[in-house]
Amino acid sequence: MRLNSSSKLASVYENHHHVTMDQFRPTPPNSTPLTPLTFLDRCATVYGDSPSVVYGGTTYTWQQTRQRCLRVASSINNLGIKRQQVVSVIAPNIPAMYELYFAIPFAGAVINSINTRLDARTVSVILTHSESKLVFVDYQSASLVLDALSMFPSTAPKPKLVLVTDEDELVSTKSMLRFQCTYESMVENGDPGFNWIRPGSEWDPITLNYTSGTTSSPKGVVHCHRGMFLVAVDSLIEWSVPKQPVYLWTLPMFHANGWGYTWGMAAVGATNICLRKFDAGVIYDSIDKHGVTHMCGAPVVLNMLSNAPAVKMLKSPVNIMTAGAPPPATVLARAESIGFVISHGYGLTETGGLVVTCAWKRKWNRLPGTERARLKSRQGVRTVGFTNMDVVDPESGVSVTRDGLTLGEVVLRGGCVMLGYFKDPEETKKSMRENGWFYTGDVAVMHPDEYLEIKDRSKDVIISGGENLSSVEVESVLYTHPAVGEAAVVARADEFWGETPCAFVSLKAEMAGKVRDKEVVEYCRGKLPGYMVPKTVVFMEELPKTSTGKIQKFVLREMAKAMGQTRKSRM
Template sequence: MDQLGFEPLTPVAFIRRSMHVHGENIAVVDGDRTFTYEQFGARSLALTGVLAAYGVRPGDRVAALCTNSHVMLELHNAVPMRGAVLVPLNIRLAVDELAYIVEHSGATLLVTTDELVAAAREVCERTGTRLLVAGETYESAVASAAPATVDVDDERALLAINYTSGTTGRPKGVMYHHRGAYLQALAMAFHAGLTSDSRYLWTLPMFHCNGWCFTWAVTAAGGTHVCLRAVDPAVIWRRLRGDGITHLSGAPAVLRLISDADGAAGPRLAATVRVGTGGAPPSPALLRRFEALNMSVQHLYGLTETFGPIVVNDWQSRWDAGSPETVARLKARQGVGNVIATPVRVVDAEGRDVPADARTSGEIAVRGNNVMLGYYRDAEATAAAVPDGWFRTGDLAVRHPDGYIEITDRRKDVIISGGENIASVEVERVLDGHPAVLESAVVGVPDERWGEVPVAYVSVRPGSAVSAEELVAFVRTHLAGFKVPKAFVFGEIPKTSTGKTQKHLLRGQARDKDLH
């Protein structure tokens, strides 16, 4: 018997609503092309018919190798409306890596934007997958196709498979469901304060956790998606100063590019831009620079396994009265579970909650509507990650007396030197506070006497200079002597495509060079 008042939750409900409620509003800006919500919705519906013509049936996987574009946004609506499963591909991966993901996911169709055609063709040749290029053929097909939608009858059905960055091995396919994406999109719209007047600049890759579900959140609010096909600081600043941008998101690495670009030297922005950041803890120094630009940063925390940000630094207005240093320190905390999340825990090795004393470290554990179904075709990895119904994130944190959590380190990145634990994040925050330092990464390397010692990799701000001796003296004024890096390496710091520092590479380099 039908349940009175029950309707399965799915994020495609947002485009159906907005094309009617906000039909005349500009939905998408992509270069010199713009679409209203009525047009955006009609194109998404027509794309379901195109997918059907390419043989896509309910349950099939559709891979997307696309830049941040109207095409990628249309796929986020059309693929689930067809009853199929979206597989967003990291556009920065090598062909071998892309072919593995396409094959592992079982994708029957690969859709690509014209910037990535060469890689897409090679992947399809290797895997036997059909290819649809978003060019003239795509446009003519969308213009003439009739919708071929399928109703969602199970809100826990598979919606998307998002592959992890795979920095230390083969990437794992994280399974998203309709209910989780719907609720996470609403949470992002709520915490970001999105409205129909919002203009969201896509500095965050849409392939990463479905753009933290902002691909659906902006649509839910009836706001404007301003696509950015490549992260170009000059273009970003032109958009910020000339296009009424109200929101953007990105890893601290992207924020550093923005704050250090020539455009940042101009006048302070007239209207406040709300910025969400995650992927790595932003330093208080970076947060202060953004405040000076009239860009208000909200710290978010999450993983691919949690549909993006599951934790938000829910700002309390009474904190505004604090000193700039205090405000920056409070903003650097990760925060509390977002509005739809199950309360986040910090647990010890036995799964018990640690005290909220801002000192006792434990591992962040999560569960609830915005946590994955599991790893695709990998029951063993799923079981290992969820030993007792709570997903272990691998991140270590403390809980403050007010309930807000603060990451101290990745579990694998803690440095144990002479029996003392050194949190690499703590040392990095001090180093990043030096005016000549753009960013830093601290890793542990083996040492015969101490077991491990810290080594710092440092990227220096353009036009600045600093020596290892100066940095040693600077760190000593803030931290205990055993936490001071024993060696410094100056240069560019390697990152994943989503802005995370590749510390496993740095540890290998430090061991090879015997840096201590």
């Protein structure tokens, strides 16, 4: 008897009805570890003849960049560096720095990029704590690293050193005695056919980043291949980065791995314009010369660009992703009036890049410029590739009211959250709770439309007469003063109120010496509730910052503490 098709299906069902979906599990063909390192292999195939890195008069193609990375990885291997050992880099945004984001993990090692503006003591602490085996040192940081090594405990083994120089930079024989070799010699002597070491698991560490220094005790953040793959792809999608953009490196690569764009730019075959150092003039010249389409930076970069002398409208729009501190609405408005198209996001070293962005709605384009800037100054909603974020009461863990007023702590959950703090299980447990959330220490509100707005770091909230006030809100008002270039507000002890706001201000160059502290106080009094008005205003030529433009409030807090408490303050 012949079975028709429906009978056959019924027969199959009867014979296999006991089979369920539970039988399916990962298998080798579908579970190859995710890693951003694969971007470079594909890029060399698709965009091989296109420019990859431009630095001064030097231009490399993507084929050349891949070859150089493989050669350096081979040489790292030959120096005896083993899988998952830490290799450090201290260099500005130069070609070697970009290449090492692939070359070091190609060798199976973990890249530890170090802030170039740290002092020797802090660098020594980082190198010791990370147990770094090899350090790539830019020639301008050579004395810094040598001083750092001289501070090592006598029992601590010292890492090998490789000197990175510009092509036209002469290196003395005496200087070279302290270094194993030069970076370019590693390129020349490395094996171009090196088979790079793939991670055994996508959870293997790929980076070790120490937190930026806005607090006085940086911690070592460990990220895995999977997390960095996710954040790199997610960041490209969220910013709508097209294929083959021209990306200007104004964001230090050592800051959270350039927010993931060190690898991400290889995924889209970008042209990376590298700068050893920059100011507003250098940025504008680079935009004109190279046709820059994209760049990243903290709000301080926007401030610098919009306050540049004789600034003109851009010939073509330039996309800027800004993050790192809540940008004042006035700064956003000024920068957009020049022709910059600004996107705003939020992330931490612990997330490896941006995980919240101010996703823009078309209907907002019809609003007045000041209102658009106010909306854009909010951090926004979770990115497409991130799981969840919320603002909660730090004690109960309950979500705060979505009223734009109730303060709580930002909590995050997603695939690019760190593995943990290196050698610090206590801090890891404190921030990565058993309830499934990473607690950031950032204070925020949630608006009725579910958009997040950062108000402060928890340590920066000022408690005056029992009222919690946001230093960021006071700073936003200070930035609207026509003479103010930069502003930061911290707590100062007060004998009556406990704490009152203390404003540190730098004036625009043309206004230096022309504004008194009382004028600034009166200006704020007309725009803020009495308890939020600064009771102290301190003028400075420049506020202390990290290399990424974040104002170092712990330095300002110490200055305010040294002033002693204010007296007879009655708001």
